[in-house]
Amino acid sequence: MSPQRIVPARNWGQSILAAMLLVVVGLLVYMVGSSRHINWGAIPHYILDETILDGIKLTILFTVLSMVIAIVAGAVLAVMRLSPNFILSGFSSLYIWFFRGTPLLVQIIFWFNIQLFIPSIDIGPLHYETNAIVTAFVAALLALSLNEAAYMAEIMRGGLLAVDIGQHEAAKALGYTPAQAMLRIVFPQALRVIIPPIGNQTISMLKTTSLVSVVAAQDLLTRTQNIYAKNFLIIELLIVASIWYLVMTTVASGIQYIIEQHMAKSTHEKSTVWRAALRIMRAEGSGR
Amino acid sequence: MSTPDDSAPALMVEAVDVHKSFGLVEVLKGITLSLRRGEVVCLLGPSGSGKSTFLRCINHLERMTSGRILVDGQLIGYHERGGGLYEMSGRELAMQRRDIGMVFQRFNLFAHHNVLANIAQAPMLNRGQSRQQALDRANALLKMVDLEGRGEAYPYQLSGGQQQRVAIARALAMDPKLMLFDEPTSALDPELVGEVLSVMRRLAAEGMTMLVVTHELGFARDVADRVVFMDQGVVVEEGPARDVLDHPRQERTQAFLRRMR
Numbered sequence: 057m058s059p060q061r062i063v064p065a066r067n068w069g070q071s072i073l074a075a076m077l078l079v080v081v082g083l084l085v086y087m088v089g090s091s092r093h094i095n096w097g098a099i100p101h102y103i104l105d106e107t108i109l110d111g112i113k114l115t116i117l118f119t120v121l122s123m124v125i126a127i128v129a130g131a132v133l134a135v136m137r138l139s140p141n142f143i144l145s146g147f148s149s150l151y152i153w154f155f156r157g158t159p160l161l162v163q164i165i166f167w168f169n170i171q172l173f174i175p176s177i178d179i180g181p182l183h184y185e186t187n188a189i190v191t192a193f194v195a196a197l198l199a200l201s202l203n204e205a206a207y208m209a210e211i212m213r214g215g216l217l218a219v220d221i222g223q224h225e226a227a228k229a230l231g232y233t234p235a236q237a238m239l240r241i242v243f244p245q246a247l248r249v250i251i252p253p254i255g256n257q258t259i260s261m262l263k264t265t266s267l268v269s270v271v272a273a274q275d276l277l278t279r280t281q282n283i284y285a286k287n288f289l290i291i292e293l294l295i296v297a298s299i300w301y302l303v304m305t306t307v308a309s310g311i312q313y314i315i316e317q318h319m320a321k322s323t324h325e326k327s328t329v330w331r332a333a334l335r336i337m338r339a340e341g342s343g344r
Numbered sequence: 345m346s347t348p349d350d351s352a353p354a355l356m357v358e359a360v361d362v363h364k365s366f367g368l369v370e371v372l373k374g375i376t377l378s379l380r381r382g383e384v385v386c387l388l389g390p391s392g393s394g395k396s397t398f399l400r401c402i403n404h405l406e407r408m409t410s411g412r413i414l415v416d417g418q419l420i421g422y423h424e425r426g427g428g429l430y431e432m433s434g435r436e437l438a439m440q441r442r443d444i445g446m447v448f449q450r451f452n453l454f455a456h457h458n459v460l461a462n463i464a465q466a467p468m469l470n471r472g473q474s475r476q477q478a479l480d481r482a483n484a485l486l487k488m489v490d491l492e493g494r495g496e497a498y499p500y501q502l503s504g505g506q507q508q509r510v511a512i513a514r515a516l517a518m519d520p521k522l523m524l525f526d527e528p529t530s531a532l533d534p535e536l537v538g539e540v541l542s543v544m545r546r547l548a549a550e551g552m553t554m555l556v557v558t559h560e561l562g563f564a565r566d567v568a569d570r571v572v573f574m575d576q577g578v579v580v581e582e583g584p585a586r587d588v589l590d591h592p593r594q595e596r597t598q599a600f601l602r603r604m605r
């Protein structure tokens with residue numbers, strides 16, 4: 057006796073929707089692909105163009121530098137924010153409120169034009185033209201770092217608060233100095249909560265750096281614009297840039313995945329802190 | 345174990361008229377309490393009566409509102425200068441706390457450290473012990489709390505009773521003069537209470553000065569030299585363990601003990 061065949065129920069609604077989706081996407085791809093207005097040959101020609109590659113280097117440099125500065129500044133701001141001293145915590149709150157409450161684009165343009173109200177910097181006998189110091193590069197880096205620091209401060213504050221207060225008390229009761237308690241007990245545990253959102257922010261930053269093109273800071277988008285300003289292959293070069301942004305964010309996501317796997321495998325994966333980290337990681341959007 | 349010499353003060357803990365308010369609420373209303381060297385005192389009382397708060401004032405985890413606390417003759421938390429009390433810096437407080445062990449209701453083992461690191465880190469950082477000395481001592485202490493060979497385990501891999509015994513070993517690793525226990529068995533499943541209490545009995549037998557907040561009346565009767573009953577921020581009654589537990593004189597003590605049985 058052969059077993060009876062079991063036929064799962066079919067969801068016709070979903071099947072019809074899927075078919076419609078295939079048709080629409082197929083049509084779109086066909087329209088773009090067959091467009092005589094897009095010079096497809098230009099894409100492979102420019103994808104490894106030296107100017108584009110230089111732009112990528114700068115985009116990565118902006119991302120790495122601004123994240124490093126933001127992490128350090130964010131840690132300081134987070135500790136200040138949690139301080140019982142109301143001037144310290146007030147300053148930190150104000151900073152976070154201001155830099156999260158104004159558009160990054162405005163901040164970038166602001167730093168680029170800072171010489172309008174600080175024309176020169178005089179330290180004793182030393183005299184500098186602000187223009188010479190705050191180049192497009194410096195203005196862009198300042199804006200990205202100071203803005204990101206506000207987000208980092210909140211992430212780190214969340215991480216510090218996620219560590220059970222009992223951990224800090226036990227350290228105090230054992231005679232750890234305040235610095236020892238922070239560096240040896242609280243911060244290492246906060247890291248598990250902090251690292252996943254830092255990964256998200258870094259990936260986000262790879263794309264956010266494109267905003268600095270408004271001050272021609274020579275990142276990937278600036279270079280792309282420079283090229284299409286001359287040859288008018290606008291769509292083609294934007295596709296080139298998009299491909300590279302996708303490559304960078306995909307690689308960064310891969311690195312993030314590896315780090316998170318590594319963290320999950322480490323011995324204390326079941327600690328409450330790690331569970332909190334997973335929860336926040338899943339809930340956390342990019343924040344911008 | 346302790347050998348009181350002539351120069352050392354006879355009292356290990358001397359708390360005088362300790363007041364503590366949280367905002368407008370006065371939680372401790374003038375607690376005066378002393379422990380002699382080597383004495384074991386159990387602190388009983390209903391929930392919310394201020395037992396934990398008082399214990400936490402003794403190592404200055406809580407800042408008292410007024411009063412004074414001396415441990416081994418040393419004023420805790422403050423420098424006395426010209427009639428005023430000036431709170432110590434974080435570093436100075438840390439140095440004082442190194443001589444006062446504390447065991448928490450919720451164990452509070454460091455979640456990112458294994459058992460050995462939990463025990464050995466503090467003596468390596470602040471008692472000048474080498475890594476080897478601290479690890480040897482940690483292993484000896486693990487043996488004492490019946491956890492030989494569990495040094496590599498992480499806290500989450502241990503039962504509550506095991507975690508609490510590690511927490512006791514961790515406190516002892518600093519060679520404290522005084523041990524404070526804040527309901528060390530209240531968070532445990534009933535079958536795990538015994539193993540923690542037996543470690544504490546051993547410690548008491550070795551002559552450790554202990555102040556124990558607990559609801560374990562059997563332990564108090566067997567081990568405590570003295571029992572102090574607190575209610576609503578005041579000491580209601582105190583005396584030899586058996587006197588207070590078997591023949592309480594105060595109404596509130598009687599009512600509390602009736603409820604505990």
Ligand SMILES: Nc1ncnc2c1ncn2[C@@H]1O[C@H](COP(=O)(O)OP(=O)(O)O)[C@@H](O)[C@H]1O
Binds near residue numbers: 391392393394395396
């Ligand atoms: N940090 C705090 N802030 C405000 N009130 C507190 C704080 N800690 C304790 N209390 C209050 O003080 C009282 C005594 O608490 P506690 O010392 O924990 O009592 P017990 O340990 O005897 O149960 C309680 O009413 C509690 O709500």
Ligand SMILES: [Mg+2]
Binds near residue numbers: 395396397526527
């Ligand atoms: Mg309590």
